[in-house]
Amino acid sequence: GENVEQHPSTLSVQEGDSAVIKCTYSDSASNYFPWYKQELGKRPQLIIDIRSNVGEKKDQRIAVTLNKTAKHFSLHITETQPEDSAVYFCAGNAGGTSYGKLTFGQGTILTVHP
Amino acid sequence: GAVVSQHPSRVICKSGTSVKIECRSLDFQATTMFWYRQFPKQSLMLMATSNEGSKATYEQGVEKDKFLINHASLTLSTLTVTSAHPEDSSFYICSARGSLFGGNTIYFGEGSWLTVV
Numbered sequence: 001g002e003n004v005e006q007h008p009s010t011l012s013v014q015e016g017d018s019a020v021i022k023c024t025y026s027d028s029a030s031n032y033f034p035w036y037k038q039e040l041g042k043r044p045q046l047i048i049d050i051r052s053n054v055g056e057k058k059d060q061r062i063a064v065t066l067n068k069t070a071k072h073f074s075l076h077i078t079e080t081q082p083e084d085s086a087v088y089f090c091a092g093n094a095g096g097t098s099y100g101k102l103t104f105g106q107g108t109i110l111t112v113h114p
Numbered sequence: 115g116a117v118v119s120q121h122p123s124r125v126i127c128k129s130g131t132s133v134k135i136e137c138r139s140l141d142f143q144a145t146t147m148f149w150y151r152q153f154p155k156q157s158l159m160l161m162a163t164s165n166e167g168s169k170a171t172y173e174q175g176v177e178k179d180k181f182l183i184n185h186a187s188l189t190l191s192t193l194t195v196t197s198a199h200p201e202d203s204s205f206y207i208c209s210a211r212g213s214l215f216g217g218n219t220i221y222f223g224e225g226s227w228l229t230v231v
Contacts, residue, residue, distance in 0.1 A: 034220070043207060043222040044158070089157060100148055100211035100220050104157045 002027040004092045006105025014113050019080050021108045023090035024072040030092040032099070033073045035064060037086045038107075044089060048075070080112045117141060118210050120223030127230055132196045135226045137208035143188035144210035149181075152205040152225075164191040164208075198230040 003026040013019050025033075031052035036044035050057045050064045050073065057064050061080075066073040077084055087109050091102040119138045127133045137147055145166045150158040162183055163171040170183035182194040191210075195202055207225040211218055 041205070041225070041227065043225050046220070099218055100146060100209060101160060101163060102148070102158075102220070103160070107157050
């Protein structure tokens with residue numbers, strides 16, 4: 001089955017700095033990679049996703065890059081703000097009939113200091 | 115508004131009793147739903163895939179007789195934690211895949227906090 005590794009487990013940055021979180025996956029059949037932001041006790045919120053036919057995707061301050069050969073993908077947040085502080089999870093999914101069956105990374109606690 | 119509704123949001127039950135959690139898809143039919151468990155400060159772990167009209171598929175290490183899943187309609191899946199024990203205390207969250215706004219999307223429920231005392 002799929003295995004997703006996420007690093008770092010904690011990340012502390014100053015407001016305005018950039019933050020990068022990296023994930024690796026094991027299943028070469030995986031083709032969908034979402035990133036979620038989760039606040040304590042709440043459901044995960046999709047912030048950006050990428051499919052394996054694309055190498056990079058950007059949405060305002062958030063971007064995701066995918067290296068399918070190396071089986072890793074990264075989340076980039078620029079101009080961080082205190083409200084970006086949360087737990088971030090990457091996930092992998094094989095798609096097809098397995099679409100929706102997500103394997104999550106371990107999570108990264110991001111703290112943005114004012 | 116929520117497209118997947120989960121109920122209850124919080125429940126406290128006594129050790130040895132059973133508790134049922136509901137997951138409903140609103141405005142769309144979900145032939146497949148997923149149940150995850152999240153212990154404090156940990157990641158979401160898939161427990162099982164719930165298939166409408168057929169048996170659920172459980173992940174390795176998840177006891178199917180303890181975590182009963184029923185997906186009797188296209189909009190409702192239920193997870194029943196039987197003979198609950200304190201170690202079952204966790205955040206349980208469901209998700210469903212749908213094409214409400216065109217294209218496949220994964221929608222999460224609000225989650226249910228289970229505390230077994």
